[in-house]
Amino acid sequence: LALAPVTAPASTVDGFVREFLQNLNFNRGVALSTSSATDRYFALAYTVRDYLMARWLEDLRRQREVQAKGVAYLSAEYLLGRQLDNNLLASGLTDIASEALASCGIDLDDLRQQEVEPGLGNGGLGRLAACFIDSLATLGVPNTGYGIRYEYGIFRQTFEDGQQVEQPDSWLAYGSPWEFPHPEAAQTISFGGHTETYDDGGVQRSRWVPGWNVQAVPYNYMVPGYQNGRVNTLRLWSAKATNSFDLRVFNSGDYEEAVRAQTFAENISKVLYPEDSTPQGKELRLQQQYFFVAASIKDFLDVTLPKDFDLTKLPDRIIFQLNDTHPVIAVPELMRVLVDEKKMEWEDAWAITQKCFAYTCHTLLPEALEVWSVDLLGHLLPRHLEIIYRINDDFLDAVRERFGDDEMRIRDMSIIGEHPVRSVRMAYLATVAGAKVNGVAELHSQLLREKVLPDFDEFFPGKFTNVTNGVTPRRFVRLANPELSALITDALGSGWVTDLERLRELETHAEDPEFRARFAEVKAANKRRLSAVLRERDGFEVSDGHMLDVMVKRLHEYKRQMLKILHVVTQYESVISGRVVAADLQPRTAIFGAKAAPGYAMAKNIIHLINAVGSVVNADTRLEGRLKVLFPPNYNVTLAERVIPAADLSEQISLAGKEASGTGNMKFALNGALTIGTDDGANVEIRELVGDENFFLFGMSEPEVEALWARGYKPAEFYQADDNLRRALDLIASGAFSRGDRSTFEPIVSNLLYDDRFMVLADYSSYIAEQVKVDAAYADQDAWNRSAILNVARTGFFSSDRSMRDYIDRIWHTPPSF
Numbered sequence: 001l002a003l004a005p006v007t008a009p010a011s012t013v014d015g016f017v018r019e020f021l022q023n024l025n026f027n028r029g030v031a032l033s034t035s036s037a038t039d040r041y042f043a044l045a046y047t048v049r050d051y052l053m054a055r056w057l058e059d060l061r062r063q064r065e066v067q068a069k070g071v072a073y074l075s076a077e078y079l080l081g082r083q084l085d086n087n088l089l090a091s092g093l094t095d096i097a098s099e100a101l102a103s104c105g106i107d108l109d110d111l112r113q114q115e116v117e118p119g120l121g122n123g124g125l126g127r128l129a130a131c132f133i134d135s136l137a138t139l140g141v142p143n144t145g146y147g148i149r150y151e152y153g154i155f156r157q158t159f160e161d162g163q164q165v166e167q168p169d170s171w172l173a174y175g176s177p178w179e180f181p182h183p184e185a186a187q188t189i190s191f192g193g194h195t196e197t198y199d200d201g202g203v204q205r206s207r208w209v210p211g212w213n214v215q216a217v218p219y220n221y222m223v224p225g226y227q228n229g230r231v232n233t234l235r236l237w238s239a240k241a242t243n244s245f246d247l248r249v250f251n252s253g254d255y256e257e258a259v260r261a262q263t264f265a266e267n268i269s270k271v272l273y274p275e276d277s278t279p280q281g282k283e284l285r286l287q288q289q290y291f292f293v294a295a296s297i298k299d300f301l302d303v304t305l306p307k308d309f310d311l312t313k314l315p316d317r318i319i320f321q322l323n324d325t326h327p328v329i330a331v332p333e334l335m336r337v338l339v340d341e342k343k344m345e346w347e348d349a350w351a352i353t354q355k356c357f358a359y360t361c362h363t364l365l366p367e368a369l370e371v372w373s374v375d376l377l378g379h380l381l382p383r384h385l386e387i388i389y390r391i392n393d394d395f396l397d398a399v400r401e402r403f404g405d406d407e408m409r410i411r412d413m414s415i416i417g418e419h420p421v422r423s424v425r426m427a428y429l430a431t432v433a434g435a436k437v438n439g440v441a442e443l444h445s446q447l448l449r450e451k452v453l454p455d456f457d458e459f460f461p462g463k464f465t466n467v468t469n470g471v472t473p474r475r476f477v478r479l480a481n482p483e484l485s486a487l488i489t490d491a492l493g494s495g496w497v498t499d500l501e502r503l504r505e506l507e508t509h510a511e512d513p514e515f516r517a518r519f520a521e522v523k524a525a526n527k528r529r530l531s532a533v534l535r536e537r538d539g540f541e542v543s544d545g546h547m548l549d550v551m552v553k554r555l556h557e558y559k560r561q562m563l564k565i566l567h568v569v570t571q572y573e574s575v576i577s578g579r580v581v582a583a584d585l586q587p588r589t590a591i592f593g594a595k596a597a598p599g600y601a602m603a604k605n606i607i608h609l610i611n612a613v614g615s616v617v618n619a620d621t622r623l624e625g626r627l628k629v630l631f632p633p634n635y636n637v638t639l640a641e642r643v644i645p646a647a648d649l650s651e652q653i654s655l656a657g658k659e660a661s662g663t664g665n666m667k668f669a670l671n672g673a674l675t676i677g678t679d680d681g682a683n684v685e686i687r688e689l690v691g692d693e694n695f696f697l698f699g700m701s702e703p704e705v706e707a708l709w710a711r712g713y714k715p716a717e718f719y720q721a722d723d724n725l726r727r728a729l730d731l732i733a734s735g736a737f738s739r740g741d742r743s744t745f746e747p748i749v750s751n752l753l754y755d756d757r758f759m760v761l762a763d764y765s766s767y768i769a770e771q772v773k774v775d776a777a778y779a780d781q782d783a784w785n786r787s788a789i790l791n792v793a794r795t796g797f798f799s800s801d802r803s804m805r806d807y808i809d810r811i812w813h814t815p816p817s818f
């Protein structure tokens with residue numbers, strides 16, 4: 001019996017009830033009658049786990065047996081969202097669970113609300129990682145996602161007097177029913193100390209003599225494929241002190257000292273860094289990066305691989321995908337293990353390492369590219385710095401080989417930068433070591449090659465490629481928009497959930513007035529649902545008959561939330577000045593969602609401005625309720641799942657050349673919203689696929705931006721030349737939204753007039769003109785709905801399943817196995 005494969009409980013209502021009550025009574029230790037909602041939620045989660053367990057264990061057994069090449073996805077962030085519904089969908093148990101619980105007098109929806117979403121990421125990069133591991137499991141590709149189990153995720157955002165206030169995100173207060181801790185499989189991770197060379201039987205070798213170490217405890221999470229019997233693993237590491245308690249010191253009465261090691265160690269996985277563009281260069285951040293990378297490499301080499309595995313075959317067994325530069329310390333770590341511990345020759349180790357890594361870059365902002373000072377690196381990871389120096393020396397020798405003694409080029413390509421302080425340029429290390437380097441949208445990958453890393457593109461022909469981002473249709477269409485899903489399935493059958501290009505077949509239905517009417521009803525129903533959510537969550541009222549104009553993403557100047565708020569102020573000013581009659585306005589509600597990095601003052605001021613404009617506009621009866629601004633706090637995955645299906649207009653208005661890709665843009669189009677956007681990131685590919693007539697394009701293209709910059713950009717000239725713009729900025733400067741206090745938003749106005757790095761003023765008139773077209777288009781609801789349906793039909797390309805297939809074809813060569 002012991003060796004028999006684990007069998008899942010019976011997928012029947014009775015079977016589910018039995019399993020649920022079993023978990024409630026014996027796992028939570030309560031009776032149904034005395035149970036709390038939390039008890040019932042945990043018991044439900046345990047029950048769903050039980051149904052997926054057999055698949056998970058069988059998958060692990062098969063992977064051990066087949067030893068197929070797999071993907072180790074290294075990411076410092078995973079923005080997972082709530083797990084319950086996704087796991088119910090993946091196991092095909094949603095209806096059975098709902099019926100089983102109802103038979104116990106429990107409403108499944110009540111339990112859904114109990115779940116706290118794990119906010120282990122900042123934004124795009126973290127959510128993309130979550131979509132990718134979902135797709136790898138659904139495609140049946142062996143994959144382990146590796147990351148950090150932060151005790152505190154992205155902060156909770158509240159507003160006090162319209163200003164962002166950060167609250168700690170204690171998502172583990174009640175524990176998480178979806179994690180499987182394995183303290184017995186903890187890895188020891190070292191830091192500090194020094195290096196030394198020693199004679200190893202006549203061979204001079206180097207070794208690291210660490211100063212201190214911590215324990216990395218793995219927590220496993222299920223990553224179920226969509227109804228394919230597959231379950232991959234997400235392994236997140238948590239830091240613990242090696243010797244958590246020093247009894248000797250304790251008995252000496254110095255209680256604090258006795259536990260200092262514990263707190264010190266735990267700090268490593270305590271909290272997620274809330275920056276999503278400007279690295280702070282903090283030592284703890286580097287500790288976090290090395291901590292999870294070293295634990296993951298040890299875990300794979302010592303646990304997953306068979307004991308006698310021939311490491312020269314490592315590239316046939318695994319590819320480590322670097323999710324931006326955050327895990328790139330993995331390169332010198334693998335070299336250290338192969339050379340220092342496995343005693344491999346440097347050249348052999350390097351040949352293996354170069355085939356085992358690939359690097360995805362997610363940004364174009366120079367300030368977002370991580371650099372670590374050699375002082376800090378040498379202090380924390382002295383052996384790794386030595387290895388990086390050796391990698392760089394060999395690399396620059398090859399550069400000299402190819403280009404001769406071109407010192408400029410040598411200095412420009414060196415992994416070691418000299419200014420402002422001697423530092424390691426992590427993007428350069430990732431590019432030199434990676435087998436492949438990819439951007440996340442066509443335009444981004446092109447700019448990466450031409451502008452950010454041109455020397456490397458020339459030196460490494462064929463290394464640079466592109467894989468346009470994608471989103472999982474399971475969470476962002478099937479789960480977030482059940483009514484649209486039913487409409488699509490009704491028309492096309494259910495195959496689209498795992499074959500999203502099938503949506504193309506909706507094109508013919510777009511010409512069917514009856515189908516358009518049903519689509520309109522779906523959108524209206526999603527708006528009603530959003531309205532109920534925002535009323536209950538934030539006390540907001542969503543006005544009927546309003547176009548929902550939505551901008552949800554991190555607050556960053558390059559994303560230009562300022563352009564959106566200037567549009568609102570322009571409309572407001574036009575009415576209160578009497579130039580426009582309120583009744584002529586197309587009723588519109590601008591919905592914002594955005595967190596700002598706590599240290600990003602300008603971003604926080606812009607949040608304050610949006611809330612300030614909102615409270616004045618919403619209260620001004622002269623607008624007759626035809627223009628509203630809503631800014632629900634704490635935008636996260638769960639709120640995205642409610643807002644996106646209800647949206648009419650998707651705001652993707654970054655300055656061309658700044659947004660690497662965007663993924664919200666894809667989610668909106670797939671849920672039948674029309675996009676107003678610049679030719680930036682993946683907007684370009686969305687517009688190409690949906691057709692110019694189904695996309696509201698405005699603003700400068702990337703080359704036009706470059707040209708204006710080169711000519712010398714004087715934002716004040718645009719202020720002078722455009723009456724609407726001047727009136728809008730003057731109204732803000734006047735204190736109209738800050739109780740007459742002109743100083744409150746002065747920093748924003750003067751920045752726009754005298755700096756405006758992201759050319760808000762230059763693109764203003766084109767944006768406003770395009771918004772007028774949006775209003776006109778929205779007046780013809782039937783034509784709008786036809787265009788919206790064509791957006792759904794033509795954006796199947798943006799499935800993360802397709803992204804994964806591209807990574808497999810162009811980078812990983814890890815076909816789905818067994």
Ligand SMILES: CCc1ccc([C@H](C)CC(=O)N[C@@H]2O[C@H](CO)[C@@H](O)[C@H](O)[C@H]2O)cc1
Pocket residue numbers: 122123124125126128275276277278279280324362363368370440469659660661662663681
């Ligand atoms: C070290 C500070 C830091 C932290 C996170 C990041 C991320 C790379 C920022 C990020 O999330 N980038 C977004 O990645 C998405 C997924 O590829 C893209 O769609 C977005 O365009 C890009 O801004 C940069 C710098």
